Amino acid sequence: MAAEKQKQPILKKISKGLTVGSVITGSTFFRGPPILALGLTKLVKKSSKIDETNINIANGWIGTNNWLIEKVLPELKWHITIDEDLDLNLQGRYIMTCNHQSWVDTTVTQYFGLKRMPLTRFFTKWELIFIPFVGQAFKILGFPMMKRHTKAQIEKNPALKYRDMEEARKSCEQLLSQPFTLLNYLEGTRYTPEKHAQQKSPYKNLLKPKAGGLALALNILGSEIDALVDMTIVYPDGVPGYGDFWLGEVSQIAVNLRKIEIPAWVHGGNYEDDADYRARFQKWVDELWTEKDQLITQLKQQLQAESVN
Incomplete structure (x- = not known):
């Protein structure tokens, strides 16, 4: 009986881990492709409706995580x-x-x-664009993505400093439509x-x-x-x-x-x-x-x- 009591917390943690991992992974793969597909349509036609739809999908992903918090972590x-x-x-x-x-x-x-x-956005590194689903979603959802340059690079080419600033300005100004x-x-x-x-x-x-x-x-x-x-x-x-x-x-x-x-x-x-x-x-x-x-x-x-x- 003592052994069973010791195992119960471990089994409970394993159960929580499997539940959380499965739900978040499933939610990501369910909602990721629609965001990417709608994002591609913006290359052809700019539309506030597409932006609104993508934000709703992202909020649905967050909502699933919040539901998990309330159910798995009461x-x-x-x-x-x-x-x-x-x-x-x-x-x-x-x-x-x-x-x-x-x-x-x-x-x-x-x-x-x-x-x-x-929807909360934050400055991210441009390199994140190469992470499947996540990086592309950041870009499509309007997260300001920065190609940050080192001090050494800027010293060699001072124009890079202002290029970073201009990229940040464009990214921020895009947020003003919503x-x-x-x-x-x-x-x-x-x-x-x-x-x-x-x-x-x-x-x-x-x-x-x-x-x-x-x-x-x-x-x-x-x-x-x-x-x-x-x-x-x-x-x-x-x-x-x-x-x-x-x-x-x-x-x-x-x-x-x-x-x-x-x-x-x-x-x-x-x-x-x-x-x-x-x-x-x-x-x-x-x-x-x-x-x-x-x-x-x-x-x-x-x-x-x-x-x-």
């Missing part, structure tokens, strides 16, 4: 807080920043955003204690923010958006891996959204070529990151206190 407790002055809706246009700790962050964002915000949420992970990479120590980050819970992507997005889209949103994700039990999440190893997740007021001086600046503007913008972002760091500490303390009580 014990997972969500703590979701939205500032009162932040009016989210599916027809809005938002730029969103977020801390980045795990691949689970994207799943959390999709779970939270499906019924509250337009509601959108454009996500920017300011840290540029997932947080780990090793990276934190290597950077000598001044923040307790965060890596140093990279302001260039946000400056670019605000320069191109700032006058057209409804809000700049800062999203904070906290895993009170410790940062999970993707497998840990789906196997039920995460008991609770906290999500906080706040509206960030954009100073008037931000609009119209030249982050790339104006050193004074760049320094001022970076200082503003650093201040936002300090507030975020304090918020994460508060959320952790609050959730730990609640779990004790």
Whole structure:
């Protein structure tokens, strides 16, 4: 009997893993081809109806994942807080920043955003275009895809710097024909204690923010958006891996959204070529990151206190 009790949790995890893997794989192969097929028709004819259909298909894929979360992970407790002055809706246009700790962050964002915000897109590397289904879907769905060049390449050919900027501008401007949420992970990479120590980050819970992507997005889209949103994700039990999440190893997740007021001086600046503007913008972002760091500490303390009580 003791042996059976020890096997049950393992068998339960295996069952969850098989269920999640089968459903997500099936959903991807079911919805991927229609998105690709409709995307090809855009080469012949531009159509807002095609874009709308593709977004609906993508939301259906996210909806399947969210259904899995509710059915396979019913014990997972969500703590979701939205500032009162932040009016989210599916027809809005938002730029969103977020801390980045795990691949689970994207799943959390999709779970939270499906019924509250337009489809979330984020800057991706052009090389992802070669990943079957996923890469092509990113392109068709309007994810800004960047052909990023190294500093060494730009030093040899300075024109590459402005080519990157122009590609980003075109990608962002294409979003203006529809509601959108454009996500920017300011840290540029997932947080780990090793990276934190290597950077000598001044923040307790965060890596140093990279302001260039946000400056670019605000320069191109700032006058057209409804809000700049800062999203904070906290895993009170410790940062999970993707497998840990789906196997039920995460008991609770906290999500906080706040509206960030954009100073008037931000609009119209030249982050790339104006050193004074760049320094001022970076200082503003650093201040936002300090507030975020304090918020994460508060959320952790609050959730730990609640779990004790």
